[in-house]
Amino acid sequence: MAHADDKATGIGDLLQNVVAWPIRILFKLIDYPVTAIQNVIGIRRMPWLFLLPNLAFFGMFVIIPLFMNFAYSLTGGTELFISERPYTGGEQYGFLFDCDNYADPLSCREDRFWKGIFNTAVFIFFQVSFMVLFSLITALVLNREIRGRGFWRAVFFFPVLLSPVVVALIWKWILLRDGILNAFLVSIGLDRILFFVSPEWAMFWAVFVSIWAHMGFYTLILLAGLQAIQPDLYEAAEMDGTSKERVFFRITLPLLWPNMLVVIVLALIKGVQVFDEVYVLTGGGPGTATQFIVQYIYNTAFTNQVQNFGLASAASMVLGVVLFVLTLTQLAATRRRDND
Amino acid sequence: MTDATQSPRSVKTLLGARRGRGKMHWTDVFTYCYLGFGLFLMFAPVVWLVLSSFKTPAGLQEFPPTFLPLGQISVEVDGYDEPLLLFDVTMEDGSVQQLAQVRRIGIMAQMVDPADPGERLQIPIASREPVREMRMAWENYRDPLERFNFMRYLWNSVIVTFAATMVTLLINSMAAYGLSIYEFRGRNAIMLFVIGTLMIPITVILVPVYLVVTNLGMINSLWAVILPGAATPTGVFLLRQYMLTIPRDLIEAARMDKASEWQIYWRVVMPLAMPAVAVLAIFSIMWRWNEFLWPLIVLNRSEVYTLQVGLNAFQGELDVQWHYILAMTVVTLIPVVIVFAFLQRFITTGIASSGMK
Numbered sequence: 001m002a003h004a005d006d007k008a009t010g011i012g013d014l015l016q017n018v019v020a021w022p023i024r025i026l027f028k029l030i031d032y033p034v035t036a037i038q039n040v041i042g043i044r045r046m047p048w049l050f051l052l053p054n055l056a057f058f059g060m061f062v063i064i065p066l067f068m069n070f071a072y073s074l075t076g077g078t079e080l081f082i083s084e085r086p087y088t089g090g091e092q093y094g095f096l097f098d099c100d101n102y103a104d105p106l107s108c109r110e111d112r113f114w115k116g117i118f119n120t121a122v123f124i125f126f127q128v129s130f131m132v133l134f135s136l137i138t139a140l141v142l143n144r145e146i147r148g149r150g151f152w153r154a155v156f157f158f159p160v161l162l163s164p165v166v167v168a169l170i171w172k173w174i175l176l177r178d179g180i181l182n183a184f185l186v187s188i189g190l191d192r193i194l195f196f197v198s199p200e201w202a203m204f205w206a207v208f209v210s211i212w213a214h215m216g217f218y219t220l221i222l223l224a225g226l227q228a229i230q231p232d233l234y235e236a237a238e239m240d241g242t243s244k245e246r247v248f249f250r251i252t253l254p255l256l257w258p259n260m261l262v263v264i265v266l267a268l269i270k271g272v273q274v275f276d277e278v279y280v281l282t283g284g285g286p287g288t289a290t291q292f293i294v295q296y297i298y299n300t301a302f303t304n305q306v307q308n309f310g311l312a313s314a315a316s317m318v319l320g321v322v323l324f325v326l327t328l329t330q331l332a333a334t335r336r337r338d339n340d
Numbered sequence: 341m342t343d344a345t346q347s348p349r350s351v352k353t354l355l356g357a358r359r360g361r362g363k364m365h366w367t368d369v370f371t372y373c374y375l376g377f378g379l380f381l382m383f384a385p386v387v388w389l390v391l392s393s394f395k396t397p398a399g400l401q402e403f404p405p406t407f408l409p410l411g412q413i414s415v416e417v418d419g420y421d422e423p424l425l426l427f428d429v430t431m432e433d434g435s436v437q438q439l440a441q442v443r444r445i446g447i448m449a450q451m452v453d454p455a456d457p458g459e460r461l462q463i464p465i466a467s468r469e470p471v472r473e474m475r476m477a478w479e480n481y482r483d484p485l486e487r488f489n490f491m492r493y494l495w496n497s498v499i500v501t502f503a504a505t506m507v508t509l510l511i512n513s514m515a516a517y518g519l520s521i522y523e524f525r526g527r528n529a530i531m532l533f534v535i536g537t538l539m540i541p542i543t544v545i546l547v548p549v550y551l552v553v554t555n556l557g558m559i560n561s562l563w564a565v566i567l568p569g570a571a572t573p574t575g576v577f578l579l580r581q582y583m584l585t586i587p588r589d590l591i592e593a594a595r596m597d598k599a600s601e602w603q604i605y606w607r608v609v610m611p612l613a614m615p616a617v618a619v620l621a622i623f624s625i626m627w628r629w630n631e632f633l634w635p636l637i638v639l640n641r642s643e644v645y646t647l648q649v650g651l652n653a654f655q656g657e658l659d660v661q662w663h664y665i666l667a668m669t670v671v672t673l674i675p676v677v678i679v680f681a682f683l684q685r686f687i688t689t690g691i692a693s694s695g696m697k
Contacts, residue, residue, distance in 0.1 A: 022506070027606045035600040046601045050518030051530060053511040057571035062537050065548035072547055080551060138378065141371050152375055154684050155382050161676045161687070163630035165648045169655060169669045170385045173392060173662065180388060183404035212381070220691050244365065273543045276632045280652055294543050294633070301547050302637055309547045320544040327539040 069320075072313035078306055085310070092314035113315060115288045116296035123207060123278075123292060124271040131211045131218060131267055132260065138215065139222035140252075153223070157216035164276030167213045172281055175205060196282055199289035206278045206290045213277060214270065218263045225259030226252070258337035265330040272322055293319055386673075393666035394476040400662055411475030415440050418457045427451065427468040438471060439463065480667035489642055490668055493650035496562060497629060500646055504566040505624040509617060511571055516579035516613075517605050521591060531580075538573045542634055553638055564638040565631070565646065575620050582616035583609060622683055629675060647672050 038046055068082065073092050075085035100107035105114035138156050142149060159167065174181050175195045182192045195201040229252065237247045275294040278284070284291035284299075291299075293315070301312035392400065394409040414423035417440050424440035429451065431437055439451040442460065449463050484490040519531055542549065549568055558564040586609060594604045610617065632648045639649055651672060655665050680687070 026510070027602075031600070031602050031606075034602040038601055043601060044524070047518040047522035047524050047527070050514045050601075050605070054515035054534075054571045054576065055530075057511060057567070058534070058537055060552060061549055061568040061571070062540055062545070065545040065552060066540055068548035068551065069545050080554060082551065137374065141374050144367075144371055146371065146375070150685065152378075153688065154680075155375075155379055157684075157688060158680055159382060161626055161630075161680050163648055163672060163676070164632050165630075165651050166669050166672050166676075169651065169665060170389045172655070173389060173666060174385055178401070178403045178405075180405055187404065212385075217691065220688055244367065273541060275543070280632075280655070283656075297543070297546060298633070298637070301550070313547045316544050316546065320540070323541065323544060324539055 069313050069316055072309055073317050075310050077310070078308065080307075080309065088310070092310045093317075095311065096314055096318070110311075112288060112291070112299075113293075113296055116291055116293040119203075119288070119290060120272060120274065120292045122203065123210075123274060123290075124268060126207045127210055127274075128264065128267045128271050130207070131215055132264055134211065135215050135218035135222055135263065136256075136260070138219045139226055142219070142223055143226040153220070156219055159213045160216040162213065164213070165280050167209060168277045168280035171205065171209045171212075197286055199286055202282045202286060202290050206274075206282060209281060210274060210277055214267075218267060221263055221266075222256065222259055225256050229255045258333070261333040262330065262337055265326060265333050269323060269326045269330060272319065272326065389666060389673075390670055393480055393663075393670045394478075395480075395663065396475075396477045397661075397663045399477070400666075408474050409476055410472040411477075412470045412472050415454050417452060417454050420457070424452075424454075426454075426471040428471055429463050429468045431467075439468075441468075477663065480663045481671070484664045484668055485671075488654075488664070489645070490647075490650065490671075492643060493645050493647045494671065496644060497647040500562050500565050500631075500635075501625055501628040503562070504570060504628045505621055507566060507570040508572060508575060508624045509621060512575035512620065513579050513610060513613070513617060514605070515571075515576045516583055517609055519576070520580045520583035520586075521604075521609065534573050534576050536573075537571075542569070546634075546637065550637060559638055560641050560644050562644060565628075565635045568634065569627070569631070572624075575624070578620055579613060579616050582613050586612050619686070622679065622687060625679065626676070 034049070037049060041049070071082060072085075074087060074089060075082065076088040076091060077085045079085050096110050096113055098109040099114065102108075102114075105111050105118050108114045142153055142156070146152060162170075173179060176182075177192065177194055181195075186192060193201060195205055233251050233255075234247065237251060242250075273294055274292050275298070278290050278292065279295055282290045284295050297312045297315050297319070300308050300315065391407065391409060392405075396409075396411065399406070399409060399411070413426045415426050417424050420442070424442060426438060426440055427449075429437050429439045437453070439461065440454050442450040442452055444450070444465065447465050449465050449468065451461050451463050451468075452459065453461075485494075515534070519527060519534075553559060553564045553568065556563075558567070590608055590612075591604055594608050599607065630648065631646070632652070635646050635649045636652065639645055642650075642653070645653065647668075651665065651668055654661070654668070
């Protein structure tokens with residue numbers, strides 16, 4: 001990792017010199033009380049003291065909320081404080097899942113929830129498949145003997161670091177009615193397209209922009225996987241006169257597959273939670289055409305006239321179950337890759 | 341990394357570079373087409389953003405848009421107090437002359453030759469084109485920072501990023517130290533617990549974390565953004581893996597010298613773990629600077645907006661002032677570009693080895 005890199009020590013020095021001095025003062029301040037505690041409780045109990053702040057944060061902002069989320073989903077009303085909320089049992093879940101026909105969001109009582117689920121499913125299907133495809137192609141291209149590989153890798157990677165808001169605004173500016181893309185369409189003799197008025201185009205650009213922004217991350221993982229493949233395998237194949245297509249399907253793809261699996265599941269986990277870019281780009285519109293499950297939760301709990309925390313929590317639980325399954329899959333996939 | 345070790349080659353060998361010794365394979369052509377197209381697709385939108393951010397509101401409304409930010413040239417003409425706008429005028433005999441406009445009446449314009457201001461000419465407006473030069477509208481950057489709250493947003497973002505990164509580094513390195521240096525009952529259980537929290541992203545627990553933050557009286561304060569994400573499982577994991585490689589003898593030697601556990605942590609282990617700490621610091625800075633959904637929920641007053649939330653609020657207004665939005669988007673982009681320019685290699689190795697973002 002970092003210790004193999006010359007630059008790493010440079011950065012370490014920089015960090016120590018410029019950023020670390022407030023930390024040093026802080027550490028000095030903490031030194032006396034902590035040493036006093038050590039004298040009382042002894043070294044054997046010290047690890048717990050070091051773990052305490054972190055576990056307190058996890059407890060307060062993750063574990064307690066997780067259980068409270070479940071509790072919320074069993075209550076109704078509009079109060080925020082849970083002691084003031086009436087217990088309603090599984091009513092919120094019943095409301096969410098009250099559908100005549102699960103294949104048709106409009107037949108559900110809470111049609112926005114199901115529209116969100118359907119939209120998310122459509123989004124994930126296209127986003128994950130095309131992102132994995134293009135990440136693979138990009139990684140394969142970058143793995144070839146090309147001049148200035150570091151530069152090319154940076155070209156595909158840099159949007160990963162941009163904030164979702166910036167990404168969305170960059171593309172919104174291009175796609176506006178009088179934007180440069182429409183100017184291009186007009187100049188080659190086509191009609192303008194109102195991209196944010198047509199549901200299909202809005203979904204297309206939501207998928208496109210999110211691939212544009214995140215592809216570099218997955219490319220990097222796949223590239224690392226490609227570079228880990230033994231070169232002598234390729235040399236042996238070349239000596240045997242194996243065709244490039246055959247080499248790809250018989251050597252590259254099978255050996256890369258564990259990494260592909262990790263990438264697919266990671267992309268799924270991120271895809272289920274899609275919100276930021278699309279929210280700024282389309283606002284969920286036109287209508288609810290690009291409204292996803294996280295935006296449904298956000299709207300239900302925080303922006304609608306009636307803040308329905310119970311319903312939002314119930315929807316969060318559904319999302320949580322999906323993510324739980326996906327994360328287990330990811331851990332299994334990662335373990336399989338690292339064992340291979 | 342082959343690119344660092346390769347000796348310089350001529351352009352000819354660069355264009356001819358390919359795997360193997362045979363003739364040009366279709367994949368070689370594809371590779372360079374793909375790279376060229378990728379360069380355009382990835383960079384052109386950002387270039388377009390930066391160019392557009394220097395255009396005046398009038399320039400932004402032009403359709404089709406001009407490539408560079410342009411402004412019309414005006415000239416001082418003897419006998420007129422104000423500078424006059426300059427036009428290329430196609431005269432009746434077909435020649436083109438540069439004239440300055442005195443005033444416009446309906447479809448006719450009164451114009452003068454700047455070199456010979458005595459004579460006024462009547463020109464139909466259809467036969468003139470404004471003369472323009474590249475002009476940067478710096479006011480797009482100045483105005484929002486002065487008149488609107490953007491300086492405030494910028495400052496809030498800096499505070500959040502800095503404070504959150506400090507807290508993150510402190511508590512996660514402490515936990516990593518506790519989990520790597522000591523052998524104690526329950527260590528594996530704690531590690532499993534920490535990794536388990538990976539499965540609970542903030543999107544799943546928005547409502548109750550909002551309640552916790554409200555209970556702590558932190559709504560509409562920057563603490564509400566700084567604290568909830570401070571403990572990160574990826575951070576603990578990354579630092580612990582690194583600290584495990586630190587030789588135990590060093591720690592034993594420090595104990596012999598009567599160093600307290602806290603002193604061992606910050607005088608021995610932390611300096612040695614700096615490369616990993618630096619990776620986490622960079623990630624934390626990126627996470628916090630770019631964070632959007634959670635600040636959007638807990639920050640509802642304009643004074644506490646971060647840049648991301650402020651930008652979103654600004655672009656959601658009815659009368660969207662794109663010239664300001666584009667400029668502020670560029671401002672938001674700058675720190676990331678700087679970090680990337682200097683630490684690109686470092687970030688990419690960090691991601692490739694840890695698989696985290």
